[in-house]
Amino acid sequence: MNRIMGILKATYNFFAGDAIILTAVIAAFVIGWLLVHAAKAPNALIAVVFIVLILAGITTTLGRELAGRKRA
Amino acid sequence: MTGQLWAVAIAAFLASCVEFVEAFTIVLVVGVTVNWRSSLAGAAAAAGALAVIVAVFGTAIVTLVPIDALRLVVGLLLVLFGMKWLKKAILRYAGLKAIHDEEAIYEEHLAELRARGEAPPAKLDPFGFVTSFKSVLLEGLEVAFIVITFGLQANTKTQKNGIPIAAIGAVAAFIVIVTLGSVVRAPLQRVPENTLKFVVGVMLASFGTFWGGEGLGITWWKQDLSLPILVVFYLLVALALIQWLRPYAPARQVKASVRRDRLEQEQRPVEKEVLG
Numbered sequence: 001m002n003r004i005m006g007i008l009k010a011t012y013n014f015f016a017g018d019a020i021i022l023t024a025v026i027a028a029f030v031i032g033w034l035l036v037h038a039a040k041a042p043n044a045l046i047a048v049v050f051i052v053l054i055l056a057g058i059t060t061t062l063g064r065e066l067a068g069r070k071r072a
Numbered sequence: 073m074t075g076q077l078w079a080v081a082i083a084a085f086l087a088s089c090v091e092f093v094e095a096f097t098i099v100l101v102v103g104v105t106v107n108w109r110s111s112l113a114g115a116a117a118a119a120g121a122l123a124v125i126v127a128v129f130g131t132a133i134v135t136l137v138p139i140d141a142l143r144l145v146v147g148l149l150l151v152l153f154g155m156k157w158l159k160k161a162i163l164r165y166a167g168l169k170a171i172h173d174e175e176a177i178y179e180e181h182l183a184e185l186r187a188r189g190e191a192p193p194a195k196l197d198p199f200g201f202v203t204s205f206k207s208v209l210l211e212g213l214e215v216a217f218i219v220i221t222f223g224l225q226a227n228t229k230t231q232k233n234g235i236p237i238a239a240i241g242a243v244a245a246f247i248v249i250v251t252l253g254s255v256v257r258a259p260l261q262r263v264p265e266n267t268l269k270f271v272v273g274v275m276l277a278s279f280g281t282f283w284g285g286e287g288l289g290i291t292w293w294k295q296d297l298s299l300p301i302l303v304v305f306y307l308l309v310a311l312a313l314i315q316w317l318r319p320y321a322p323a324r325q326v327k328a329s330v331r332r333d334r335l336e337q338e339q340r341p342v343e344k345e346v347l348g
Contacts, residue, residue: 014198022152029144047285050281065168
C-alpha cells in the first residue's frame with residue numbers, strides 16, 4: 001500500500017507537484033473540449049477561456065504564497 | 073526535376089523548418105537548463121520510436137496515428153511542466169523562494185562548477201528526457217505527415233518520386249535548423265540559471281497551450297504564427313506576476329544578510345592573521 005502511494009506521489013510530483021495548477025490545467029482542457037465538441041462555441045472564445053483558465057491556476061497558486069506575508 | 077517537384081521540395085522544406093524549430097527549441101533549452109545527456113537521449117529515443125512507427129505503418133501513418141490525440145496529451149503535459157517551472161522561477165525573481173533550500177544550494181554548486189569551467193554532473197534526468205522525447209516525437213510525426221501528404225499530392229501515374237523529394241526538403245530543413253541551433257547554443261549557456269528556467273517555463277507553457285489547443289480542435293489565428301504571440305503573451309503575464317509579488321518579499325534584506333555573513337566568515341581568518 002505504502003509503495004503504491006509512493007509511486008502515485010512520485011508520479012504526481014513529476015507531472016504537476018502543485019494541486020492548484022493541476023486542477024486548473026485539467027479544467028482548462030476539459031472545459032475547452034466541451035466548448036469545442038459539445039457547445040460548438042466560437043473559436044476565439046474557446047481560445048480565450050482555455051488560456052484564462054491555465055493562467056488562473058498559476059495566479060492562484062502564486063497568490064497562496066502570499067498568505068501571512070505583509071507588503072514591504 | 074519538374075517545377076511541381078521543386079515546389080514540393082520547397083514546401084516540405086519550409087513546413088518542416090517550422091516543426092524542427094519547435095522541436096529543437098525544446099531540446100536546446102532542456103540541454104542548457106537540465107543537461108545535454110538527458111536532452112539528447114530523449115531526442116534520440118524519440119527519433120528511434122519515430123523510425124519504428126514510420127517503418128511499421130509506412131504511408132498509412134497519416135490515417136492510423138491520431139495526431140490530434142497526441143497533440144492533446146503532449147500539450148497537457150507541457151503546460152503542466154511549464155507552469156511548474158514558471159512558478160518556481162517567478163517566486164525566485166520576486167524574492168519569495170527561500171534562498172537556503174536544497175535546490176538553491178545544488179544550483180549554487182552547479183554555478184560554481186560552471187564558473188570554474190567544469191562540467192556539471194551529466195546524470196540522466198527524467199524530466200529532461202521526457203520533455204525532449206515527447207516534443208521530438210510529436211514534431212517528428214508532424215514532419216512525417218508533411219512529407220507523406222506533400223509527397224503523395226505530387227505523385228502522378230508516370231511520376232512516383234513525390235515522397236523522396238519531399239523527404240529531401242525535410243532533411244535539408246533538419247540540417248539548417250540543427251546548424252543554426254549549434255550556433256546559438258554557446259551564448260545560451262552563459263545566461264543565468266534562473267533566467268533560463270524562467271524562459272523555459274514560458275516556452276513550455278506556450279508550446280503546450282498551442283499544441284493542446286490544436287488537439288482540442290482550436291484553430292489558432294494564422295496557425296503557427298500564433299506561437300510567438302503566445303510566447304510574448306505568457307512572458308508579459310509572468311513579468312506582471314513578478315511585479316505583483318515583489319513588494320511582499322524581503323529578498324534584498326535576506327540576500328544582504330547572507331552576503332554579510334559570508335563576508336564576515338571570509339574576513340575572520342584575514343583579521344586573525346593581521347591582528348595576530
